[in-house]
Amino acid sequence: MTIRAVMFDFSGTLFRLEQNDSWLTNLTDLDGDPLDIEAQAELMRRMTAPTGQVVQLSEEYQHAWENRDLDPALHEKIYLEVLRKSGIPKVEQAKALYSRLVDPDEWTPYPDTETVLKDAAGKGLKVGVLSNIAFDIRPAFTVRGLDQYVDSFVLSFEEHVIKPDPAIFQTLLDRLGVPGEEALMVGDSEEADGGARALGCAFALVDPLPTSERPEGLLAALRAHGVL
Known part of the structure; x- marks a missing residue:
């Protein structure tokens, strides 16, 4: 698919x-x-x-x-x-x-974050950010001009559900207008982010290394799935 x-x-x-x-x-x-x-x-x-x-x-x-x-x-x-x-x-x-x-x-983007978001959006892919979090992370994107590449943010404290509950993945899929079988979830936690598999999503695991030690982890993940 x-x-x-x-x-x-x-x-x-x-x-x-x-x-x-x-x-x-x-x-x-x-x-x-x-x-x-x-x-x-x-x-x-x-x-x-x-x-x-x-x-x-x-x-x-x-x-x-x-x-x-x-x-x-x-x-x-x-x-x-x-x-x-x-x-x-x-x-x-x-x-x-x-x-x-x-x-x-105070949060630092990985070296390839901008490239991955920009290239994914440029290819016509829907892009979403899904986080177990209790504060608004949108300003981290806006201040760097990265929000223009994100179609939807789904944050647990706003939706009252946390990963790996399939419901939070489904919320983002619905907002992106894409079925699970046509989506890739990228995250650093097999337990939490890997929950997307329950809806048929592909899953790519990245290592949460310091940013200086992971220059192309996101690019590698998307390339491995033929996305970029």
Whole structure:
């Protein structure tokens, strides 16, 4: 079946949250000592992991974790707790770091993001972005002029459903006007993004490496499926 639409995940697929050194310079642990490089890297991993529980949680916070991408208030609540349990005990420091996470301007596009979106749209393909997320990512595209290549954004906190539930994939397919058998889903999570297969979509997995280490991951994924 010919691919007529490409659906992209956001975090770890089209964009990645990569800290500026200034974010972490003033962060300290319980003893007031600066976080070492390993602790900084683990902190960023926990803030952006698409699936899986990153710390042990009480029942109250477990609910918030499982529903974090459906409700902005729960999202903030659980990530402040994750940061606390990850060695950031000062609330003001945790809130400052959290504000970076939910600021679309702080996210970095992969080197081939613009090329892939532009080329896909230029070939007449429908392009959609589908994300488990609790904040509006559209400004990250608009500020770089990338929104012109995207036909529809489907965000979990707006639709009240999260991947891998087939319903959220179907929502985007309906808006793009393409059946699942004629769509390709591209994402960094087999568990979440691979859920598109339930609707007959093809699926391409990309590695959520740092942007400097994955210059053509998106291009390779689309070329492997004969899309570009």
